[in-house]
Amino acid sequence: MPKTSITREDSHTISLFVANKPGVLLRICLVFSRRGFNIESLVVSPAIDGRFSRMTITANGDKNVLEQIIKQCAKLIDVVHASEHDSSYSIEQEFALIKVRLKPKNRSEILQLVQHVQGESIDFSDNTLILKIVGESKKIDTCITMLEPYGILEMVRSGKMVITKGKSET
Amino acid sequence: MTKKTLNGAESLIKCLENHGVEHIFGYPGGAAIPIFDAIYDSSIKLILVRHEQGATHMADGYARATGKPGVVLVTSGPGATNTVTGLLTANMDSVPMIVICGQQITPVLGKDAFQEADVFGITAPVVKHSYLVKDPNDIPRIVKESFFISATGRPGPVLIDVPKDVSSSPCTTNIDDCDMDLPGFSKPEKPSIKDIKKLANTIKGSKKPLLLIGHGVIISQAHKQVLALAEKLGAPVTSTLLGMGGFPENHSLSVGFLGMHGTAYANKAVAECDLIFSIGSRWDDRITPAKIERFCPGAKKCHIDIDPAEINKILVPDASCVGDAKLILESLIPMVEPLDTKDWLKKTQKNKKKYPLSYKIHGGLKAQHVIDELCKLTNGDATVTTDVGQHQMWTAQFYNFKRPEQWITSGGAGTMGFGFPAAIGAQFGQPEQTVIAICGDGGFQMTLFELSTAVIHKLPIKIVIIDNKYLGMVRQWQELFFDDRLSGVDMVGNPDFVKLAKSYGAKAFRIKRPADVKKVLKQALDYNEGPCVIHAEVIKQDNVFPMVPAGAAAEDMIISRPTTKLQKPKGST
Numbered sequence: 001m002p003k004t005s006i007t008r009e010d011s012h013t014i015s016l017f018v019a020n021k022p023g024v025l026l027r028i029c030l031v032f033s034r035r036g037f038n039i040e041s042l043v044v045s046p047a048i049d050g051r052f053s054r055m056t057i058t059a060n061g062d063k064n065v066l067e068q069i070i071k072q073c074a075k076l077i078d079v080v081h082a083s084e085h086d087s088s089y090s091i092e093q094e095f096a097l098i099k100v101r102l103k104p105k106n107r108s109e110i111l112q113l114v115q116h117v118q119g120e121s122i123d124f125s126d127n128t129l130i131l132k133i134v135g136e137s138k139k140i141d142t143c144i145t146m147l148e149p150y151g152i153l154e155m156v157r158s159g160k161m162v163i164t165k166g167k168s169e170t
Numbered sequence: 171m172t173k174k175t176l177n178g179a180e181s182l183i184k185c186l187e188n189h190g191v192e193h194i195f196g197y198p199g200g201a202a203i204p205i206f207d208a209i210y211d212s213s214i215k216l217i218l219v220r221h222e223q224g225a226t227h228m229a230d231g232y233a234r235a236t237g238k239p240g241v242v243l244v245t246s247g248p249g250a251t252n253t254v255t256g257l258l259t260a261n262m263d264s265v266p267m268i269v270i271c272g273q274q275i276t277p278v279l280g281k282d283a284f285q286e287a288d289v290f291g292i293t294a295p296v297v298k299h300s301y302l303v304k305d306p307n308d309i310p311r312i313v314k315e316s317f318f319i320s321a322t323g324r325p326g327p328v329l330i331d332v333p334k335d336v337s338s339s340p341c342t343t344n345i346d347d348c349d350m351d352l353p354g355f356s357k358p359e360k361p362s363i364k365d366i367k368k369l370a371n372t373i374k375g376s377k378k379p380l381l382l383i384g385h386g387v388i389i390s391q392a393h394k395q396v397l398a399l400a401e402k403l404g405a406p407v408t409s410t411l412l413g414m415g416g417f418p419e420n421h422s423l424s425v426g427f428l429g430m431h432g433t434a435y436a437n438k439a440v441a442e443c444d445l446i447f448s449i450g451s452r453w454d455d456r457i458t459p460a461k462i463e464r465f466c467p468g469a470k471k472c473h474i475d476i477d478p479a480e481i482n483k484i485l486v487p488d489a490s491c492v493g494d495a496k497l498i499l500e501s502l503i504p505m506v507e508p509l510d511t512k513d514w515l516k517k518t519q520k521n522k523k524k525y526p527l528s529y530k531i532h533g534g535l536k537a538q539h540v541i542d543e544l545c546k547l548t549n550g551d552a553t554v555t556t557d558v559g560q561h562q563m564w565t566a567q568f569y570n571f572k573r574p575e576q577w578i579t580s581g582g583a584g585t586m587g588f589g590f591p592a593a594i595g596a597q598f599g600q601p602e603q604t605v606i607a608i609c610g611d612g613g614f615q616m617t618l619f620e621l622s623t624a625v626i627h628k629l630p631i632k633i634v635i636i637d638n639k640y641l642g643m644v645r646q647w648q649e650l651f652f653d654d655r656l657s658g659v660d661m662v663g664n665p666d667f668v669k670l671a672k673s674y675g676a677k678a679f680r681i682k683r684p685a686d687v688k689k690v691l692k693q694a695l696d697y698n699e700g701p702c703v704i705h706a707e708v709i710k711q712d713n714v715f716p717m718v719p720a721g722a723a724a725e726d727m728i729i730s731r732p733t734t735k736l737q738k739p740k741g742s743t
Contacts, residue, residue, distance in 0.1 A: 019354055023290060023302070030295050052353075064482075071479035077299040077319060080354040 011040070012066050013085045013092065015162045015170055016055040019078040020046055028055070028079070031072045037061050041159025052080065054170065056162045085162045087136075090170070095158040096140045097122075098131045101151035110150055117143050128153060178306035179204035179337035181345050182270070183212045185313035188345065191241050193217055193232065193598050195225035199245020201285060202272030204337040206243070217598070217627065220619040222249050224591040226256020227617065229267050231555060231595030234578045235603075237389075239266035239320045240595060246273045247285030250293075250331070255585060257296040257327050262582025263412060264385060266325035268316050269297075275335040276304065289331045298326030303333065306341040310348040318350060323358040324477040325389060358476050361493030361501065369447075369472050369498075370505035372489040376445035376470070378514040379405040382428070382457075385581070386450015386476060386495050387416035388574040395499035396449060397421075402503060404511040406518045408436040410451045411566055412581040418572040420550070425518055426527075428724070429457035431563040434525035434716045437724040439518050440466055447472040450495045453484035454582070460721035460741040474498050525716070525729060527567045534709035535684050537561055537636045541568040543687045544606060544634065547695055552576075552604040555592040557613030558584040560642035563714045565608045575600075587616025590633055594620060597629045604632070604695065611637040611661055621674035624701040632694050634704045635667050638712065646713045651738045671703035678703045 018024050025044065032039055040058045047054050059066065066084070073082040085092070100110060102124075114121055114131055117139065123130035133143050137160050144152065164170045176184065182205060186194070195217045198206045209216050219225040222244045229240025244250055250271040260267045273279070274286040290302045299319050301312050309332075316328040373379065381400055387393060387409075393416050400407045400423050407417045408428045417424055426433035428440055440446065440457075446466045451457075452475065458465045462485050473480075473487040474495050481490045491498050529538035541564050544552070550570045555578040556562040562579055571577045578596055580588040593607035614635050624631055645659040671678035677697050681690045681704060694704050718727045721741015728736075 023294070023300070026291065026294055034295065068479065068483055071483075074356065075477070075479050076354065077352065078354050 010062070011058055011060050012063075013160055013162055014057045014059070014070060014073070014082060015085050016057065016073060016082045017047065017080045017170070018053050018055060019080070020051055020053045021078055024053070024076075024078045027076050028057075028073055031069055031076070032059065035065055035069060037065070037069065041157065043159045043161050056160055058160050085164070089168075090162050090164045092136055092160050092162050093134060094137045094140055094160050096133045096143070097156045098133065098144065098147060098152060099154040100129050100131065100147050101153055102127050102129045106150055110147070113146060119143065175340045175342060176345075177204065177208075177338055178303070178309050178332065178341050179208040181306070181309050181341040181343075182313065182332065182337065183208040183214065184345050185310050186241060187213055189313065189317050190238070194241045194243050195219055195228040195232075195595065196243035197222050197225060197245070197249060199247075199249045199272060199285065201246035201274055201334045202243060202249070204334060205270065205272060205332065209243075217623065219591075219623050221617065222252035223255050223587065224594075224617050224620040224623065226253045226267070226269065227259065227585075227588050227591035228595035228598070228620075228623075229269075230256060230260050230265050230588075231578050231592030232599040233260070233265050233267055233595075234592070235553060235575055235596035235599035237391075237575065238599075239268050239317060242267065242269040244269070244271050245285065246271060246289070247287045249285075250289040251287055254293060254296060255583075257293055257329065259580050259583040259585045259588060260327040261296045261298065263580065264325045264389060265327065266320040267327040268320055269327060269329045271329065271331050272337070273302070273331045273333040276333045277335070279333065289329070293329050296327075297329050300329040300331070302331045303336050306336050306339045307343045309341055310343050310345040311350060314348060315350045315352055319352070319355065323356070358494055359478070359492050361491050361498045363501065365489070365491035366498060366501045367505065368489040369474075369491055369502055372470055372472055373403065373445060373447065373506055373509070376509055377511065378442060378444040379403055379509055379511065380439050380443040380446050381405050381407045382410070382446055382448045382451055383407060383413040383416045384410045384448065384451025385412035386474070387413055390450065390476070390495040391574065392449065392494075392496035392499055393417065393574050395496055395503065399499055399503050399506070403506060403509050404515060405447075405509065406439055406515065408432070408439060410454065410457060410581070411579065413451060414566060415571040415574045415577045419570040420572060422519075423515075425522065427566055430718050430720065431567070431714050431716065432457075432718075433527060433567070434727060434729055435518060435521035437716065437718060437727050438521045438525070441724040442517070443469050445470045445472070449474045449499070450476070452480045455720075455742050458484060459723040461723075464723040531684055535682060535687070535707060536712060537564045537638070537706070537708045538568050539684055539687055540634065540636065540681065540691070540706045540708070541565050541608065543691055544608075545569045547688070547691055548604055548606070552606045553578065553596050553600055554606050554608060555579065555589040555596060556608045557586050557589040557610050558643075559586070559610050559613065560638070560646065560712075560714050561608055561610045561636035563643075564636070586610075586613040588613070590614060591617050591620050593631045593633070594624055594629060597631050605630075606632045606634060608634045608636060610642065611635055611639060611664055611667075612641045614667075615664075618670070621671065621676055621701065621703075625675045628700040630698040631701045632704060633671075633701060634706060636706055636708055637664065637667065638708050638710050639664055640710060642712075643714070649713065650732065650736050651719075653735075667703055667705040671705075676701045676703055678705065680704075681706045
């Protein structure tokens with residue numbers, strides 16, 4: 001498992017629907033930091049109704065503490081709702097940009113690999129290649145593991161985004 | 171005639187008037203001048219304090235004495251940061267409070283301007299909610315929301331940071347008619363009948379029930395329902411420190427307060443009960459052991475709280491219900507049947523006789539004697555405030571409270587210097603009541619400058635200084651658990667409190683001998699022209715017992731001064 005994995009055993013995904021106001025993120029972060037919890041990833045974007053934002057947070061840790069964290073987040077005045085999600089009734093996706101070292105001898109091998117994971121090569125230079133990969137976090141973890149032997153120079157991950165299936169609201 | 175357009179500050183004060191605010195506890199400064207200017211023409215009485223911390227504790231005492239939010243007004247920078255301790259105190263004890271801070275002008279925010287501080291950021295962890303006002307037209311809505319938030323559900327402090335350019339600019343919105351915009355505010359849930367039925371079922375069959383009442387009983391005014399439930403079930407009632415006053419202590423079912431320095435008979439009841447039913451308490455670490463499975467082992471647990479986050483926070487109850495304690499109890503009482511508790515009550519009564527709270531009247535002046543006599547002389551009717559420490563525990567032990575809003579102490583935060591300013595606020599809120607601040611010599615010196623405030627307003631507060639010339643509670647720990655290595659607890663250099671009080675223009679009395687207690691206290695209680703200080707020079711070495719060492723379970727309680735060396739407690743503090 002790569003060091004950058006966000007799909008650990010005790011990993012939790014929390015989705016929040018919050019007022020789109022200054023200070024909201026600060027208050028949510030305080031709920032985590034007060035309990036010594038590290039936020040592994042965080043995605044914030046405006047909702048369809050621009051007065052609100054959607055947040056997806058992943059964090060690792062004890063389930064009971066996390067239950068408390070979700071309740072404390074839900075209690076914040078600017079948080080409309082907060083809940084934990086599991087993949088059985090929601091879609092979880094992540095986006096990653098990975099810059100790999102390119103050598104003439106392994107170029108075709110890497111490109112094959114990229115094709116195999118339905119990634120896209122979006123930038124070439126003499127000795128680097130930037131890949132775009134979209135999918136479940138686990139898939140991105142696997143890609144990273146596979147690319148590591150070639151030398152990953154840099155990587156950016158969006159963090160997990162969650163949306164519930166069907167008509168029910170996230 | 172055209173109506174004069176109000177500026178932000180004027181509309182702010184008008185809104186406060188509309189919300190029924192009668193007093194503002196405040197201290198001015200550059201950034202708050204427009205707001206102080208608006209007070210000039212207002213019906214609101216400004217209480218000028220001597221330090222912003224004092225203002226927050228006054229507003230806190232006012233709120234606890236009246237159930238209405240206390241209002242504080244301070245300036246930017248250090249004025250605002252001085253309110254942090256008061257905000258923490260109010261937040262920990264769920265007290266409604268509105269703190270309004272002046273702030274530097276909007277264009278210089280974040281540019282290290284004079285007396286500029288990130289007050290929104292600094293206070294975020296210690297408030298229920300906060301605002302940085304960017305547009306004067308938002309003021310009426312923000313004030314309306316602040317009052318609603320601070321007093322609805324689980325109360326708490328709300329901070330409003332008002333930049334000076336905002337308070338000086340015109341506010342054209344209608345202050346009498348504005349809508350709140352709080353889509354994220356979770357209104358207290360209507361109690362679920364299913365949950366209440368489950369509570370009733372869990373109670374059924376208990377032979378050794380114990381009701382545990384917390385601050386929630388006082389806040390929701392559920393004391394009558396608690397009494398009715400206790401009498402119907404035949405269940406003894408214990409209370410947390412902040413729940414005192416929620417059940418009359420002279421009632422035969424009362425076993426007093428539980429926890430670290432609670433009564434032995436309350437802690438014995440905790441250790442032996444087969445059902446513990448918390449009504450508005452949060453199983454705080456002063457009453458539960460670090461290893462929670464040692465708390466009431468074998469007993470069923472029931473929990474009522476208005477804050478859903480409190481359910482399952484410390485322990486997982488067998489039955490719980492989220493909502494207002496009064497509403498829940500009103501539905502619950504008809505659902506329960508009297509329990510067979512004859513033997514249990516016999517046992518608790520026996521323990522009450524076997525382990526009474528006691529002190530020796532001879533051998534020097536005792537704090538307990540002073541407090542006991544105060545209780546007798548005031549017929550247990552006075553409103554009492556304290557700081558934190560030994561004197562606080564002795565007051566909890568020896569003053570018998572019987573009504574809500576009578577007992578005002580810093581429980582969760584344990585704030586020294588709270589008692590005296592809180593008494594000032596309480597006296598403003600309850601002008602007809604006798605208000606007594608019982609302080610330690612340490613705590614009193616943290617906010618004693620508010621003597622000016624009390625003298626100016628001729629508040630007939632009795633300030634009893636329990637002076638053992640030590641920071642007694644810490645010394646007690648060092649004595650018991652740290653080989654008597656006293657470090658940083660000697661209050662050498664204490665002033666002559668009688669002379670000090672007189673220099674502020676307050677009346678002052680001194681008690682040195684047990685024989686003088688009654689006489690001097692009587693004189694002090696009869697003096698109502700203004701504040702008076704009663705300097706009680708108590709013996710230096712007394713400690714508070716019983717004691718459950720931090721983190722330990724109720725059955726590990728130490729009843730009286732131990733003769734052997736004790737192990738260091740493994741619990742919190």
